[in-house]
Amino acid sequence: MEYDVLVIGAGAAGLMTAIVAGRRGRRVLVLDHANKAGKKILMSGGGRCNFTNTNTTPANFLSANPHFCKSALARYTPWDFIAMVDRHRIAWHEKSPGQLFCDESSKLIVRMLLAEGADAGARVETGVAVHRLRAVDGGFAVETALGAVRAASVVVATGGLSIPSLGATGFGYEIARQFGHTVLPVRAGLVPLTLSGKHQARFEGLSGLSLPVEARAGGASFRDAMLVTHRGLSGPAILQVSSYWEPGVDLHLDLLPGLDAAAALRQGRAERPAAELKTVLAGLLPRRLAERLCEVWLPNRPMRQFRDAELSDMGARLADWPVTASGTEGYRTAEVTLGGVDTDEVSSSTLMSRRQPGLFFVGEVLDVTGHLGGYNFQWAWASGNAAGQAV
Numbered sequence: 174m175e176y177d178v179l180v181i182g183a184g185a186a187g188l189m190t191a192i193v194a195g196r197r198g199r200r201v202l203v204l205d206h207a208n209k210a211g212k213k214i215l216m217s218g219g220g221r222c223n224f225t226n227t228n229t230t231p232a233n234f235l236s237a238n239p240h241f242c243k244s245a246l247a248r249y250t251p252w253d254f255i256a257m258v259d260r261h262r263i264a265w266h267e268k269s270p271g272q273l274f275c276d277e278s279s280k281l282i283v284r285m286l287l288a289e290g291a292d293a294g295a296r297v298e299t300g301v302a303v304h305r306l307r308a309v310d311g312g313f314a315v316e317t318a319l320g321a322v323r324a325a326s327v328v329v330a331t332g333g334l335s336i337p338s339l340g341a342t343g344f345g346y347e348i349a350r351q352f353g354h355t356v357l358p359v360r361a362g363l364v365p366l367t368l369s370g371k372h373q374a375r376f377e378g379l380s381g382l383s384l385p386v387e388a389r390a391g392g393a394s395f396r397d398a399m400l401v402t403h404r405g406l407s408g409p410a411i412l413q414v415s416s417y418w419e420p421g422v423d424l425h426l427d428l429l430p431g432l433d434a435a436a437a438l439r440q441g442r443a444e445r446p447a448a449e450l451k452t453v454l455a456g457l458l459p460r461r462l463a464e465r466l467c468e469v470w471l472p473n474r475p476m477r478q479f480r481d482a483e484l485s486d487m488g489a490r491l492a493d494w495p496v497t498a499s500g501t502e503g504y505r506t507a508e509v510t511l512g513g514v515d516t517d518e519v520s521s522s523t524l525m526s527r528r529q530p531g532l533f534f535v536g537e538v539l540d541v542t543g544h545l546g547g548y549n550f551q552w553a554w555a556s557g558n559a560a561g562q563a564v
């Protein structure tokens with residue numbers, strides 16, 4: 174079997190590469206070992222696929238080289254993808270500013286990508302394991318469960334390690350190493366944080382409680398909802414900040430974001446001097462959390478007994494609450510994998526390896542990781558488009 178382009182991985186980036194390369198008249202074969210194409214797309218956005226974010230900028234991505242993503246993102250914008258979605262009459266809505274979701278189902282996005290691929294003449298085969306890849310004269314020879322395949326170019330679109338049950342493997346990293354690439358250390362991102370020991374015990378019984386916070390770690394801060402889980406902390410604010418957190422990095426929460434907490438407490442004292450702190454705090458925070466704060470951390474007394482300085486200290490503490498996380502829930506629940514193929518050894522305009530001509534890396538296998546909110550798919554579409562134009 175002879176092809177111009179072999180794409181390994183029929184996920185978001187691989188399918189986009191196949192569409193763009195196929196439209197250019199390239200003979201394209203896409204192979205995936207999973208039994209279906211685009212399994213992560215199907216799972217994404219709670220089944221409604223947050224397929225892009227109209228506010229995408231390079232600042233929404235983590236990478237050892239923050240400039241790497243710029244070229245591909247500039248050449249395939251969220252509006253290019255929206256145009257494809259609109260052409261297929263897939264209804265969508267903006268959930269929070271910039272975040273676009275399907276009205277109906279993620280299935281429509283996968284169906285659209287497969288239809289576009291078929292239209293462009295690309296062949297997509299699922300349930301096919303890819304074994305060994307060798308560089309040969311004029312390209313590559315690949316051993317697959319379908320038989321031997323020869324291709325002038327190979328595009329590695331195998332994604333990251335998150336959610337192994339959906340087909341995630343480290344195969345892309347192995348290929349990268351085989352051809353002399355550096356693979357930067359990987360870890361789970363956009364993932365719930367876990368608490369343990371006394372830190373977990375202090376949150377006991379609060380599972381299910383949600384509140385707006387500003388979560389800060391590693392120089393980044395995100396204002397959004399936080400959810401207490403039975404293992405620790407989750408919700409969008411925590412998922413976002415988890416990509417900046419590592420063991421040893423401080424995590425701080427502003428429990429009353431946008432509010433001058435000390436002023437709110439002074440006002441509470443003026444209005445209800447006989448009320449206890451937990452009652453006043455329950456007007457500012459979920460009641461169960463207010464009570465727990467006063468059981469474990471804060472002195473619960475009638476408001477009139479607090480001096481100004483004490484309320485100022487308490488306000489400062491509520492605005493910068495330290496949390497000791499013990500770890501993350503790991504790849505089992507992580508939305509993305511941080512780290513990966515070092516972008517220094519890949520062309521930012523073509524996504525081709527600088528070590529092995531004809532070898533390309535697209536999507537999450539690279540050391541480019543988006544924030545929560547449709548950015549990761551936008552990177553998959555944009556990097557797939559860039560490679561599809563170059564293969």
Ligand SMILES: Cc1cc2nc3c(=O)[nH]c(=O)nc-3n(C[C@H](O)[C@H](O)[C@H](O)COP(=O)(O)OP(=O)(O)OC[C@H]3O[C@@H](n4cnc5c(N)ncnc54)[C@H](O)[C@@H]3O)c2cc1C
Pocket residue numbers: 181182183184185186187204205206207210211212213214216217218219222223224225301302303330331332333335336339340341342343344345507508509535536537538546547548549550551553
């Ligand atoms: C639960 C969940 C929800 C998400 N929701 C969103 C969202 O709403 N918006 C957003 O922007 N991002 C979301 N993401 C992140 C997004 O899904 C990924 O960043 C994106 O899919 C990466 O695209 P990719 O093509 O690089 O990799 P993937 O889409 O993961 O595709 C990689 C493909 O390679 C295949 N593969 C792996 N190893 C091999 C091998 N050895 N041989 C053959 N094939 C192989 C896999 O089966 C898979 O089909 C979510 C992720 C998860 C896990």
